[in-house]
Amino acid sequence: MPNRPVSSVRTVPGDDAQILAQLGLLAGLAGSWQGQGFNLIARPDHDGGGPLFLELNITAEQLDLKPIGSPIPNRGLVQQDIELFGLTYLQQISDATTSGALHIEPGIWVTQPALTDPVQNPPPTGQIVARMGNIPHGNSILVQGSAIPVPTLTGGTFNIPPVNTAPFKVGDPMPVPGTQGGFPPYNLTDQTPAATDFRTPFGDIPEHPLPPNINGVAMQDVVNDPTRLLQQAIKGQNIQSMVVINIATQASLTSLPTHAGGPSVNTVVIDGGGGVENLAFLIPNAQTATVFATFWIETIADETETFLQLQYVQTVLLNFPILGTTTDLSWPHVSVATLRQVAPFNSKALTGFR
Numbered sequence: 090m091p092n093r094p095v096s097s098v099r100t101v102p103g104d105d106a107q108i109l110a111q112l113g114l115l116a117g118l119a120g121s122w123q124g125q126g127f128n129l130i131a132r133p134d135h136d137g138g139g140p141l142f143l144e145l146n147i148t149a150e151q152l153d154l155k156p157i158g159s160p161i162p163n164r165g166l167v168q169q170d171i172e173l174f175g176l177t178y179l180q181q182i183s184d185a186t187t188s189g190a191l192h193i194e195p196g197i198w199v200t201q202p203a204l205t206d207p208v209q210n211p212p213p214t215g216q217i218v219a220r221m222g223n224i225p226h227g228n229s230i231l232v233q234g235s236a237i238p239v240p241t242l243t244g245g246t247f248n249i250p251p252v253n254t255a256p257f258k259v260g261d262p263m264p265v266p267g268t269q270g271g272f273p274p275y276n277l278t279d280q281t282p283a284a285t286d287f288r289t290p291f292g293d294i295p296e297h298p299l300p301p302n303i304n305g306v307a308m309q310d311v312v313n314d315p316t317r318l319l320q321q322a323i324k325g326q327n328i329q330s331m332v333v334i335n336i337a338t339q340a341s342l343t344s345l346p347t348h349a350g351g352p353s354v355n356t357v358v359i360d361g362g363g364g365v366e367n368l369a370f371l372i373p374n375a376q377t378a379t380v381f382a383t384f385w386i387e388t389i390a391d392e393t394e395t396f397l398q399l400q401y402v403q404t405v406l407l408n409f410p411i412l413g414t415t416t417d418l419s420w421p422h423v424s425v426a427t428l429r430q431v432a433p434f435n436s437k438a439l440t441g442f443r
Contacts, residue, residue: 109434123152126425131256145312155178195223200218219336245326254270255269401424407422
């Protein structure tokens with residue numbers, strides 16, 4: 090960090106390499122990305138009269154990230170000023186089957202140096218990072234964590250940790266990944282009205298039923314753990330290196346034991362922190378409480394070319410009770426995607442930050 094106040098005059102470097110170098114481990118995000126993913130969200134179903142509606146979407150995604158050309162000064166009081174470096178982003182997600190809009194999110198990624206007050210240090214060889222985003226439902230998020238380089242991978246691949254999709258009581262540990270939670274819509278073999286009337290497809294899109302599998306992964310396995318799609322996407326790929334970004338709105342996440350009688354699993358998110366602000370309407374209806382995500386920026390080498398690939402899994406915990414009860418549950422809203430860089434960073438029309 091600087092040992093003197095940050096200047097009030099900042100210019101944009103004229104060299105693309107210099108701009109990217111300032112971003113450190115986030116430099117690989119710069120550019121435009123496209124690809125396919127999957128979205129799972131349980132939502133209140135006041136109109137349908139059921140306890141929930143389970144919406145499942147195969148998704149198409151466009152993600153554009155543009156570096157901020159000059160340093161972002163944060164003025165210090167109990168310590169000297171610091172400089173952040175970052176990228177703006179625009180994420181647009183639609184249903185790959187119906188082309189219907191699902192999500193749009195403008196935001197910013199930033200890197201942060203080590204701090205003395207409060208004391209905060211990045212992991213060895215890594216960086217402190219944060220993501221700020223705005224969601225039109227009425228949420229603003231700040232999700233902090235760290236980026237860590239993995240310069241080489243044994244065998245050119247790795248195992249992606251599973252995630253939970255089953256609801257659980259607010260404040261309790263998260264269930265073991267793969268748990269269905271006991272609600273009929275999560276069990277795709279259940280063809281009773283209690284299940285089929287309250288999950289995709291419903292009466293509005295009967296001509297677009299869910300396929301039995303996605304890219305060779307059974308749909309029930311996808312519902313139980315959407316990261317199976319990420320693992321399938323890298324099957325047979327040669328991943329030369331990657332950067333792993335872990336972010337969360339809190340410093341630790343607690344899960345149930347992975348075996349009977351075992352201890353709870355406490356996952357520490359290095360430098361995790363931040364929070365979520367909700368529109369007043371959302372707080373009693375479907376409050377966004379916690380966000381955590383992992384991003385992998387992967388350098389892939391095949392027989393003819395080397396390219397960048399971006400994979401992520403994100404869980405948003407939505408808190409709302411089952412209709413007719415007062416028991417609040419945390420309902421995981423899980424999104425995954427595998428994207429390929431289709432256009433690298435170009436510094437034309439970059440502006441500074443004052």
